[in-house]
Amino acid sequence: MKRDTAMIFNIQTMSTEDGPGIRTTVFMKGCPLSCRWCQNPEGLSLKVHLVHDRLRCIGCGTCRENCPRGALLFTEKGIVFSPDCQGCLTCVGVCPATAIRAIGEEISVDELLARLLQDRPFYRNSGGGVTFSGGSACCSTNSC
Template sequence: MEGIVYNIQRMSTKDGPGLRTTVFLKGCPLHCPWCSNPESQSFKPQLLVFSNLCVGCGACEKTCPNGAVIRTGNTFNRDRAICTDCGACVEVCPSQAREMSGMRMTVAEVMQVVDSDSIFYSNSGGGVTFGGGEPTAAGDFLVALIDACRSRGYHTCLDTCGVCEPVRFRKIMEKIELFLFDCKHMDPVEHKRLTGLDNTLILHNLHNLFEAGKELRIRVPLMPGINDTDENIGAMAEFLHRHGCFAVDVLPCHTFGFNKYRALNLSPPELLPYKPEELEAALARFRRHGLRVTIAK
C-alpha cells in the first residue's frame, strides 16, 4: 500500500507529548487562506522553485524534458502551463533552488523511518503523530500506518481539521490516542467562504470525539479580523463548554512559509502578524468567555 508523504519530521516536540516523529501526508480538502504549508494542499507531488536560491547555472534548462524552464533575468523559473512536476530538474540543481514536495512511499518505507526513532519514544513518553494536509484524506494508507504503529506499541496522535466522512472517522477514532483538532470558525457560511467547505462535518466529528471521551486538544489558528472576533470566540466557547472543554491552544498568525507560495507561483496571503498588544487583546477575549489559553509553539 502506498500514499504520498511530503515530509517526515523527526525529533519533533510540537506535535504531542515527548519526542515524536511526525508523518505529514499530502492533500487537504480545505484551502485556508492563511495556510503556511500550501504545498500540503494538493494530493499530487509538486515542484517548488525558490528563485532566491537560483545561481543561474542553467542545469535545469538542459535537463527539463518538457522545455518548461524559462529564464527570468539571471535566474531560471518555470512555465506552469508546461511543467509536469516530474522533478528531473531537482536532481541536477546544485543550490537546492528546486524542491519536490511529495513522494510515494509504502507503509514499510515510512515505518523504517519511524522505527529508527523508537528509542526516543520510550525514553521521552513520545510517539508518532500524523499530520498533513489532512491525514484522514489518505484513507486506508493512514489506517495501515496507525495499525503498524499500534502493533509496535507506539503512542499515536492525529493532527486533523476534522473534515472526514463519519464512518471513516469513527474507524480512525478508535485507534488514535490523542487528537489535535483545529477549530477555525464557528459560522458555517463564513467557514465555507474562507476554506471552501462549511463546518457541519467538522463539528459532527468533534462532537463524537467528546462523546467517546477521547483525549484531545483544541487548536485555533488565530487570524486578525478573521476569526478573532468576540462573536466567533463566544460561539466557540459555548460549543466547547457544552462538551466540558475549557481550554484551547492558540496558533497566532505568522508569515512562516509564505515564501512557499511564490515557489508555487501563487500569491502569498495578505496577512500581517499580530502586534503584541493586539494578540493580548485577542487572548483576553478567550479568557473573558471562560477559556484557558495556551500559545502553541
C-alpha cells in the same frame, strides 16, 4: 499513486509540540480544505511540486535544457513550472546550484514504518509516539 503508499512532505523527529512525549510528526500531502489560516500550504496539493529559489539560481539554463517537456518558463520573477511538467524531477537532479527543490515524496507504508521505528526508544521512554499531520492524513493515501 501506487497502492500502499502515501504522499508526505516532511518527517519531523524529536517533536514535542504535537502530542505527549517525544514524537515523530509525519506531514502528509493532500487536503481538500483551503483554510485561510493554513500553516502548511505546501501540503495542500497531493502532487509533488517544485519550488525555485531565485537567490541560489545562477541562471545557467541547465534545467531548461534537460527538461523533457519544455515545462520550465524563465520569467522576471524566477522559474515557473508549466502544467506540462510531469514531475520527473530531472531539473532537480541537474541543477548545479540546488536551486530547485521538490516538495513531496511518495513513500511506501513499509519504508515509512521503518523510518518511524528508528526512534522507538524515545517513544517508549517519554510516553510519545507518532503524529500524522498535514495536509490531511486521510487524503494523502490511496484510500481516498
